[in-house]
Amino acid sequence: MIIAIDGPAASGKGTLGKRLAAHYGYRHLDTGVIYRAVAKALLDAGFELTDEARAVAAAQALDPETFGDPALKSQAVGGAASVVSAIPAVRQALVDFQRQFAAGAPGAVLDGRDIGTVICPDADVKIFVVAAPEIRARRRTLEAEARGEPADEALILADILSRDERDRNRAAAPLKQATDAVLLDNSHLDIEGGVRAAIAIVEAVRAGRSRV
Numbered sequence: 001m002i003i004a005i006d007g008p009a010a011s012g013k014g015t016l017g018k019r020l021a022a023h024y025g026y027r028h029l030d031t032g033v034i035y036r037a038v039a040k041a042l043l044d045a046g047f048e049l050t051d052e053a054r055a056v057a058a059a060q061a062l063d064p065e066t067f068g069d070p071a072l073k074s075q076a077v078g079g080a081a082s083v084v085s086a087i088p089a090v091r092q093a094l095v096d097f098q099r100q101f102a103a104g105a106p107g108a109v110l111d112g113r114d115i116g117t118v119i120c121p122d123a124d125v126k127i128f129v130v131a132a133p134e135i136r137a138r139r140r141t142l143e144a145e146a147r148g149e150p151a152d153e154a155l156i157l158a159d160i161l162s163r164d165e166r167d168r169n170r171a172a173a174p175l176k177q178a179t180d181a182v183l184l185d186n187s188h189l190d191i192e193g194g195v196r197a198a199i200a201i202v203e204a205v206r207a208g209r210s211r212v
Contacts, residue, residue, distance in 0.1 A: 141156055
């Protein structure tokens with residue numbers, strides 16, 4: 001089974017996906033980390049984020065061993081990743097990587113912004129996660145402070161709004177809810193509540209299909 005989790009509520013979404021994968025014994029991939037890794041490679045090398053050739057080369061040289069680097073969670077890398085992810089050639093270079101991961105046994109949960117629409121359009125379950133921008137900004141601020149990083153909530157909110165707008169209007173794989181995705185608003189849910197809601201969605205879809 002493939003479970004696709006998309007949506008603009010990035011904060012906490014990866015945790016939800018990881019918990020959902022653990023519940024079902026599936027593998028988990030937060031695809032946002034892939035783009036963050038590409039962006040960090042460009043930043044570290046001093047290249048422009050809009051340098052398509054350099055960005056594609058970084059995508060092709062991606063090392064999964066770097067996905068656990070704490071630096072990938074920084075606000076700066078997150079903003080850079082949104083710029084890099086808007087480059088069609090970069091997205092294309094990473095399609096196969098994501099699809100191969102999704103196809104592996106025993107099943108997979110993938111988080112992103114185009115999983116249910118582009119990467120895995122035939123995913124068994126699609127969940128589109130949303131939350132109010134102000135709540136997402138508050139969560140990110142608390143996460144940054146927990147890591148010991150300085151955080152300006154107003155700037156974080158502005159970044160969230162800017163990224164959402166950029167992702168919704170990009171030419172390549174724009175952020176949008178798949179027609180067969182189930183909406184999950186976790187504005188007023190903690191992670192435990194979000195996980196329970198996601199499991200309920202998966203079980204409802206499975207039950208519906210089992211009756212077909």
